[in-house]
Amino acid sequence: MVGGGILGTTHAWQALKLGHDVIHVERDLLPRGASVRNFGLIWVSGRRAGLELDEAIRARLMWEELSLEFPAMEFNPNGSLTLAKNEMEVAILEECLKKVDADIRQWSVLDKRETQRVNPAVRGAFLAALWCPLDATVEPATVLTSLRAGLSKKPKYRWRSGVEIKSITPKAEYVQAISDSDEIFEGDxxxxxxxxxxxxxxxxxxxxxxxxxxxxxxxxxxxxPEKLTTSIADGDSLRYYPAYAETNLATLPMQAPIASEKHMQLLLVQRSDGTLTIGDTHEYETPFEFTLDERPYEYLHEVASSLIGKTLPPIVRRWDGIYSQRIDGEIVDRRFIFPNVIAVTGPGGRGNSLAPAIAEQTFDWIQRGSGDGI
Ligand SMILES: Cc1cc2nc3c(=O)[nH]c(=O)nc-3n(C[C@H](O)[C@H](O)[C@H](O)COP(=O)(O)OP(=O)(O)OC[C@H]3O[C@@H](n4cnc5c(N)ncnc54)[C@H](O)[C@@H]3O)c2cc1C
Known part of the structure; x- marks a missing residue:
């Protein structure tokens, strides 16, 4: 297994469940990729209807299974509230309830008083909320470490960090991977x-x-200083997630110029240490900027403060992250590079949510001998 992010780690877990011996190799001493830079959201509410939603619900169950198997992992089934701040956004939420899969998502629309019963710390400028109790979170700073600590107790698992794989060569009956220090790894x-x-x-x-x-x-x-009992999204997320795509989004008012320029939505998760993780922007053109633009931070801090109803604590850390995303709406890019070498990437902004189910599907897919890249 090459890659110590959430996809590599959940694939390692699945391989062990199927009885394989696993060597898990990671370039960094501790993973520094998207899996530790994200919100930790396990987000069912916004998933595309159909296969993606099925996979999200399967993955949500599997995250719960992981939390039982690895109790040190912090899994918080806190649900999410998408807060509507004007009548047009409320109308979209109401429209969502008419969707055939609204019950599967366990969606309901709450007025302000009902919303505050679910999350008493939310007292700001909003009219109603879409409540999805299925959404959950994990702690990005510790999730990989706690999963690996659990996996490492299994005799068939070996973790090697600080090892970059530089070449992979299929041999007649096995595959060989060579590291940057010429260490050789071999397996089926x-x-x-x-x-x-x-x-x-x-x-x-x-x-x-x-x-x-x-x-x-x-x-x-x-x-x-207060407990936020749920994750929070703002009305801009209605534009962003495919679950809302077939609603009357054209009736929404213009986004704030900075939100539109930076393809933004507000997502907010309270970490177990009480800090708030807030984002995000989306930049699609490469080469990416190497600097962090201050304007989105000011805007998001203001929007979040207004929805919660008090000025949030100051920003103390800023970072960026890059994910790999399928551009055609498929869930993941899964391809045989050679008959015994498979690459799995491209889950985009849903990789944390779906990782356990993606890993499960990979092994089904290998058994079926598929090879067409999805
Ligand atoms: C800012 C941000 C917020 C996000 N929020 C969410 C969210 O809340 N919910 C959600 O579902 N998804 C979210 N995502 C998406 C999600 O984080 C990613 O889809 C997911 O983490 C991808 O996992 P991964 O294992 O494929 O990649 P990564 O976490 O990037 O891991 C890949 C690993 O492979 C290692 N590696 C690569 N090449 C080699 C090599 N040759 N040899 C050895 N090691 C190698 C890298 O060092 C890295 O550690 C977010 C992403 C970002 C960037």
Whole structure:
């Protein structure tokens, strides 16, 4: 298994469940990719109807299974509130309830008083909320470490960090991977989960694949003195998530210029230490900016403060992250590079939510011997 992010780790978990011996290799001493830079959201509410929603619900169950198997992992089934601040956004929420899969998502629309019963700390300028109790969170700073600590207790699992795989060569009956320090690893099957690194290995294959990189800006505030019992999204997320695509989005008022320029929505998660993780922006054109733009931070801090109803603590950390995303709406890019080498990447902004189910599907897919890149 190459790649110590959430996809590599959940693939390692699945491989062990199926009885395989696993060597799990990661370039960094501790993973530094999208899986530790994200919100930690396990987000069912916004998923596209059909297969993606089915996979999200399956993954949500599997996250719960993971939390039982690895109790050190912080799994918070806190649900989410998407807050509507004007009548047009409320109308979209109402329209959502008429969708055939509204019950599967466990959606309901709450007025302000009902919303505050679910999350008493939300007292700001909003009219109603879409409540999705299925949404959950994990802690990005610790989730991989706690999963690996659990996996490491299994005799068939070996973790090697600080090892970059530089070449992968299929042999007649096995596959060989060679590291940057010429260490040789051999096995029956290699699964590569490189995240947004489309360059180091199989550059040409990734260049031809229907995937792209997307860069996001994120921030964390200082400790918020109250408990936020749910995750929070704002009405801009209605424009962003495919679940809302067939509603009357054209009736929504114009986004704020900075939100529109930076393809923004507000997502907010309170971490277990009380700080608030807030984002995000989306940048699609490469080469990406290497600087962090301050304007989205000011805007998001203001929007979040207004929805919560008091000025949030100051921003104390800012970072960006890059994910790999399928550009045609498919859930993931899964391809045989060789008969015994499979690359899995491209889940976009849903990789954390779906990772356990994506890993499960990979092994089903291998059994079926598929090879058409999805
Ligand atoms: C800012 C941000 C917020 C997000 N929020 C959410 C969210 O809340 N919910 C959600 O569902 N999704 C979210 N996502 C998406 C999600 O984080 C990603 O889809 C997911 O983490 C991808 O996991 P991964 O394992 O494929 O990649 P990564 O986490 O990037 O891991 C890939 C790993 O492979 C290693 N690697 C690569 N090449 C080699 C090599 N040759 N040798 C050894 N190691 C190698 C890298 O060092 C890296 O550690 C977010 C993404 C970002 C950037």
């Amino acid at each position: 099957l290699l699964i590569l989960c490189p995240g947004a690194d489309h360059q180091t290995l199989f550059k040409n294959e990734f260049a031809a694949a229907p995937i792209r990189q997307v860069r996001l800006q994120m921030m964390s505030t200082d400790v918020f």
